[in-house]
Amino acid sequence: MEVRLRASIDKFGFYKPIIVREVAGGDELQILGGEHRWRVACNMGLTTVPVVNLGAIDDKTAKTIGLADNGQYGEDDAIRLSQILRDIGQEEVEI
Numbered sequence: 001m002e003v004r005l006r007a008s009i010d011k012f013g014f015y016k017p018i019i020v021r022e023v024a025g026g027d028e029l030q031i032l033g034g035e036h037r038w039r040v041a042c043n044m045g046l047t048t049v050p051v052v053n054l055g056a057i058d059d060k061t062a063k064t065i066g067l068a069d070n071g072q073y074g075e076d077d078a079i080r081l082s083q084i085l086r087d088i089g090q091e092e093v094e095i
Contacts, residue, residue, distance in 0.1 A: 001037075014046065016034065018035065018051045019033035019054065020049075020052070021062050022055055022056045029051075029053065037049070060089075
């Protein structure tokens with residue numbers, strides 16, 4: 001995956017923003033979508049990336065957004081996915 005992301009960023013630039021929320025009273029940001037892109041950007045030495053900050057949203061909403069983003073663009077970890085679904089009180093999530 002990293003090779004594909006690096007090639008995409010090299011060719012097209014960083015056109016899809018990282019989705020984050022504010023945690024710890026707004027002093028920290030948590031990535032909800034785009035962690036792989038962020039890691040590749042760091043490995044490439046990029047010092048800035050586009051970010052969309054959703055503000056201080058609740059955990060359930062954050063997990064649901066993360067699932068939606070990962071379902072479209074990422075790879076699922078089955079064990080972590082089942083835990084997140086239990087945490088948000090759903091066995092299935094429509095994305």
